[in-house]
Amino acid sequence: MVSLFPLTLTEGLVRRRGQVIMGPVSLTVEGRGLTVLMGPNGAGKSTLLKALHGIERLSAGRLRHGCPSDQSHAAQAFVFQTPVVLRRSVAANLAYPLKLHGVGRAERARLIEDWSARIRLSDRLDQPAARLSGGERQKLATARALIRSPQLLFLDEPTANLDGRSTREIEDLLRAARDGGTRIVMATHDFAQARRLADDAWFMMNGRIVETGPSPQFFDTPARSETRAFLRGDILE
């Protein structure tokens, strides 16, 4: 399989109705690990994730992948803050991305069995996904994103508004995916979660990345005053 990496965003900028929402941002994503993206509300975290994923059109700048662009989407996945579940059964939700990419029936059945067990929904495969709780839906959405073993996974505050148990289960899925070689970039507001999961962190303010660093350093000795203030719990505007 061709490698998606390095994924490079050069002077990426997103403008809406004449107003700059994000950027300019330049960064490179490569290798393994889990990066958390932090910052106050409206900092541009979701826009940056979508721009890196290629579903937010850049007003300026350029996004490049290590592989041809027509193959880049197949190697990545996205989990949204509000889980989008198809109006189908749990099994059909898991099968959907596999069918899109032509995975055979037998392999599909094997993967669905495997992933439904991982998210503890094996006994509810035939139920409509709408009957699941919020936490179960997010687990399903995460499993659906991971079922094709993407090289790169983006998550936009996947555990916001979830209970502790669901959060722990999703974090376990993410750790397993990272250990399995999936590169993860995740926006989160949860400092404790960021500390638990992050290998490195990016801090955004006013549409720009103002600080990056490896995990312990970023959280313990941030270089910039804005990052320190944010991590202290101050309200930033």
Add this chain to the structure above:
Amino acid sequence: MNDIWAGIAAAIRLILTADADLVEISLRSLQVTLSALAIACLIALPLGTFLAIQRFRFRRGVIAVLNALMGLPPVVVGLVVYILLSRAGPFGVLNLLFTPTAMVIAQVIIITPLIASITHQAMRDLWAEYHDLLISLNTGKLQRVATLIRDGRRSLMTAALAGFGRAIGEVGAIMIVGGNIEHHTRVLTTAIALETGRGDFALALGLGFVLIGLALGVNLLTHWLGRTEVEGRW
């Protein structure tokens, strides 16, 4: 009031005796309406879904026209189809005037905008829900349309039933292009119009009750087959 009781009695008598004429025109009503519905659905469901997901110049205009066409006067549709299919018309050579096919054509023109418009409304909401996911999965346009049609099938069934209701009760257009010819193009609605004109209100009402029963029956059957309200929210 007596006419209504007489109508109910006539309806019961016609059904219990399996009146041959009633069976014939009822089957023709169903044949014409279901044929028109199938053709209209083939056009309207993908069209309505496409309009929901595709942005293009004049899209709003197209949607506004589609909504306006829901109110097409059937008599005018019938007149236009009549002119097109008459011997002097551009399609006169096909000899379709005063045939069930002409009635199907008129009904397709009447119900396609209705089904497409309801489909568009339903698919627009579903597309808003699915948009980010389907874009993220890099689905093609056909895959998006297919996914929305599959997952929105209950809403589409409602759209189709609305089209069926409009078509089965339609009289103006099919009277003009079908001609209400006995054993050839007579259907329930045109038979009702004929019996009313003759002053046989009881028989007209009887046919009317059969028509209502037929429409209700198809609706209930569709809901039963579609397992509406059975599988949770979807």
